[in-house]
Amino acid sequence: xxxxxxxxxxxxxxxxxxxxxxxxxxxxxxxxxxxxxxxxxxxxxxxxxxxxxxxxxxxxxxxxxxxxxxxxxxxxxxxxxxxxxxxxxxxxxxxxxxxxxxxxxxxxxxxxxxxxxxxxxxxxxxxxxxxxxxxxxxxxxxxxxxxxxxxxxxxxxxxxxxxxxxxxxxxxxxxxxxxxxxxxxxxxxxxxxxxxxxxxxxxxxxxxxxxxxxxxxxxxxxxxxxxxxxxxxxxxxxxxxxxxxxxxxxxxxxxxxxxxxxxxxxxxxxxxxxxxxxxxxxxxxxxxxxxxxxxxxxxxxxxxxxxxxxxxxxxxxxxxxxxxxxxxxxxxxxxxxxxxxxxxxxxxxxxxxxxxxxxxxxxxxxxxxxxxxxxxxxxxxxxxxxxxxxxxxxxxxxxxxxxxxxxxxxxxxx
Ligand SMILES: *Cc1c(COP(=O)(O)O)cnc(C)c1O
Numbered sequence: 001x002x003x004x005x006x007x008x009x010x011x012x013x014x015x016x017x018x019x020x021x022x023x024x025x026x027x028x029x030x031x032x033x034x035x036x037x038x039x040x041x042x043x044x045x046x047x048x049x050x051x052x053x054x055x056x057x058x059x060x061x062x063x064x065x066x067x068x069x070x071x072x073x074x075x076x077x078x079x080x081x082x083x084x085x086x087x088x089x090x091x092x093x094x095x096x097x098x099x100x101x102x103x104x105x106x107x108x109x110x111x112x113x114x115x116x117x118x119x120x121x122x123x124x125x126x127x128x129x130x131x132x133x134x135x136x137x138x139x140x141x142x143x144x145x146x147x148x149x150x151x152x153x154x155x156x157x158x159x160x161x162x163x164x165x166x167x168x169x170x171x172x173x174x175x176x177x178x179x180x181x182x183x184x185x186x187x188x189x190x191x192x193x194x195x196x197x198x199x200x201x202x203x204x205x206x207x208x209x210x211x212x213x214x215x216x217x218x219x220x221x222x223x224x225x226x227x228x229x230x231x232x233x234x235x236x237x238x239x240x241x242x243x244x245x246x247x248x249x250x251x252x253x254x255x256x257x258x259x260x261x262x263x264x265x266x267x268x269x270x271x272x273x274x275x276x277x278x279x280x281x282x283x284x285x286x287x288x289x290x291x292x293x294x295x296x297x298x299x300x301x302x303x304x305x306x307x308x309x310x311x312x313x314x315x316x317x318x319x320x321x322x323x324x325x326x327x328x329x330x331x332x333x334x335x336x337x338x339x340x341x342x343x344x345x346x347x348x349x350x351x352x353x354x355x356x357x358x359x360x361x362x363x364x365x366x367x368x369x370x371x372x373x374x375x376x377x378x379x380x381x382x383x384x385x386x387x388x389x390x391x392x393x394x395x396x397x398x399x400x401x402x403x404x405x406x407x408x409x410x411x412x413x414x
Contacts, residue, residue, distance in 0.1 A: 053075065113289070
């Protein structure tokens with residue numbers, strides 16, 4: 001019987017196998033046909049500490065037994081209050097306000113709405129958004145608008161709003177900074193960036209001093225700076241936030257993916273008092289007009305509080321450092337790969353000929369190669385990357401790199 005399920009980012013016409021996963025543990029997934037799969041990509045970048053961390057499981061169970069869901073407009077609950085307070089304490093000042101939503105994409109939509117609301121409420125409406133080439137900010141219409149244009153959104157281009165895209169940093173990045181200086185003169189509302197690592201754009205890295213320079217230009221020009229740390233947050237780049245490495249504090253911060261340790265959907269958009277105060281008024285027309293049915297779902301908030309407990313009580317940064325070191329050693333030992341690179345817990349390289357290319361013809365063969373080896377590696381075209389849960393052991397990491405070495409040999413450019 002064929003399944004009625006329509007999968008995301010899946011070409012059903014290729015009839016690629018879609019395994020049934022029955023359970024998970026740590027860095028492993030287990031399928032209905034009895035295979036143990038190593039999760040080399042943290043189930044699409046969400047699983048930080050490992051699957052089914054006992055404290056997160058316990059928090060979800062306990063909260064589900066007490067309060068499942070409550071409208072969040074005009075009502076509140078303990079898990080959301082605790083989580084918001086602890087996020088404010090954990091994230092850099094002055095990010096003192098926490099707006100909840102359900103996914104990375106919605107956290108970006110909220111950030112954009114905060115930015116435009118800020119300018120309108122101040123009586124100087126601005127709407128232009130600046131972005132970085134190759135950026136990715138989600139698959140909703142606003143997220144796609146501020147992200148890279150390509151085959152994955154060409155059907156929807158007529159819906160997307162125009163943005164000011166800055167060139168990706170080349171060399172020391174002066175090209176990006178010059179473009180940003182020029183663009184800021186036209187009084188845009190905000191710049192949105194993925195700090196230090198452009199994930200879906202192909203695991204492209206740029207240095208902290210450039211991030212700091214971009215932030216400074218925005219601050220000097222009075223342009224809001226939005227950091228989309230949906231992927232880079234929660235230790236992925238070696239520090240809690242990627243912004244930390246540059247000493248950068250954004251005006252608006254987007255977090256999701258690892259916010260619940262990867263167990264359940266939740267997102268936050270954090271903002272400075274200046275942005276919050278621009279919306280606070282006795283005039284209802286000035287409120288932030290955004291909500292979703294499950295805003296700040298108590299079960300999701302409880303999972304996120306448990307994630308924060310893990311960050312407080314367990315040596316998470318040490319695990320991250322160790323994982324980074326291990327990735328660096330293994331990446332350096334690979335032959336026949338292009339542009340091997342490691343940043344924090346993220347390792348990437350290109351296989352076969354040339355640069356990254358999302359529809360590269362070797363893509364499907366590469367994917368099949370990893371499937372055959374029971375590895376959850378999902379190449380982006382011919383870019384292969386490893387971004388595992390922090391708990392992965394050396395044996396599983398070795399198996400991933402053996403798989404990559406075999407792919408590099410098999411698909412070597414002739
Ligand atoms: C994944 C991602 C998003 C979108 O998050 P979803 O939860 O998939 O909607 C947005 N921004 C960045 C940087 C991401 O990596």
